[in-house]
Amino acid sequence: MAAPTAYSLVATDLDGTLLRGDDTLSHRSRSALARVTAAGARHLVVTGRPAPRVRPLLRDLGCTGLAVCGQGAQVYDAGADRLLWSVTLDRELAETALGKIEAEVGEVYAAVDQDGVDGLTLIEPGYVMPHPTLPAVRVGRRDDLWAEPISKVLLRHAELSDDELAATARAVVGDLATVTMSGPGTVELQPCGVTKATGLALAAEHLGLRADRAVAFGDMPNDIPMFRWAAHGVAMANAHPELKAVADEITLSNEDDGIAAVLDRLFP
Structure with missing residues (x-):
């Protein structure tokens, strides 16, 4: 089933964005992400956390696809439990x-x-x-x-x-x-030149997805490259001022299900 909106890729940061302060995911956010998947779009976690620190969350979400970890230094295949791509810092x-x-x-x-x-x-x-x-x-x-x-x-x-x-x-x-x-x-x-955007671009290419059909959510300056890569960047209400300055939209905070509020509109 084709996605009902212009977006076929939803990229979300974790801490301060998708997750609440206690590292949990609300029922509303889970439901919104389920609608994204049901519509035929892909949800990709794009996080600063390294792959080993993301595994438990991906299992909890039932994710078996790709995740961008370590600020873009790793593209992790959750289903196969292996790194498709990684780069180290000398x-x-x-x-x-x-x-x-x-x-x-x-x-x-x-x-x-x-x-x-x-x-x-x-x-x-x-x-x-x-x-x-x-x-x-x-x-x-x-x-x-x-x-x-x-x-x-x-x-x-x-x-x-x-x-x-x-x-x-x-x-x-x-x-x-x-x-x-x-x-x-x-x-x-x-590593020099590595950002969330470089990792997300690699994952998107692997999946056959395009930047001009991507919406990205974040809260900190490390999300700026991802916002510049994606067609639409959404900053949380609790986001750092540097990210808000380059965002296309500002939503509610992570504690108030800001991602779900936008996805409810994009994926009704």
């Missing part, structure tokens, strides 16, 4: 980038997401997970973060705001990595 470049940032702002606390469907999230002493529900393994020293290939580095600073830390990181990192801000307390370094 660990020597990551260390160099961290050194440049600390030379400007003083000590930062770091964590990494390891590559692979079974990769761990490792956190160094002093780092506090912004999402306490997500599992992490504390290591004894920073050098332990580089033991295995990684998809990204997560950074926190004791005094600087996320905006201040991200701005400084962008100014000094150059082409060593791409700097993103994906949520409260979440400034990240990922």
Whole structure:
């Protein structure tokens, strides 16, 4: 059955967007996504979370298709439980980038997401997970973060705001990595040139879907490339001002089922 609207692809961020603050999905949102699927359109999760941290949610949603994970560094096939595509962040470049940032702002606390469907999230002493529900393994020293290939580095600073830390990181990192801000307390370094848009474009091409028939939902600056790729970008009421500034539409907050409110209109 063909989709009844101009959109055949619905791309949604997770934290602060599709999920409520307690990491749950409302009945209304589930029903709206079910209508999307019934109409013949595809729903793709596009998240900063690495594949291992998305698995339980995808199982809960009954998703057996693709998901874009790790800020676009991974395209994960939930049905086959394998990565169709992944790119890692060179660990020597990551260390160099961290050194440049600390030379400007003083000590930062770091964590990494390891590559692979079974990769761990490792956190160094002093780092506090912004999402306490997500599992992490504390290591004894920073050098332990580089033991295995990684998809990204997560950074926190004791005094600087996320905006201040991200701005400084962008100014000094150059082409060593791409700097993103994906949520409260979440400034990240990922492979240079990799964004949610690059991962979404790969997944869409694999599925035979087009950007001009895509609607995207998000809440943070890391969603800006995805909004620029898609035909229509919808920011949540709780979204960062930088994302609202480039959005085509602003909906209700994630706590108030903002995605469902738009999908109710697009997929009646």
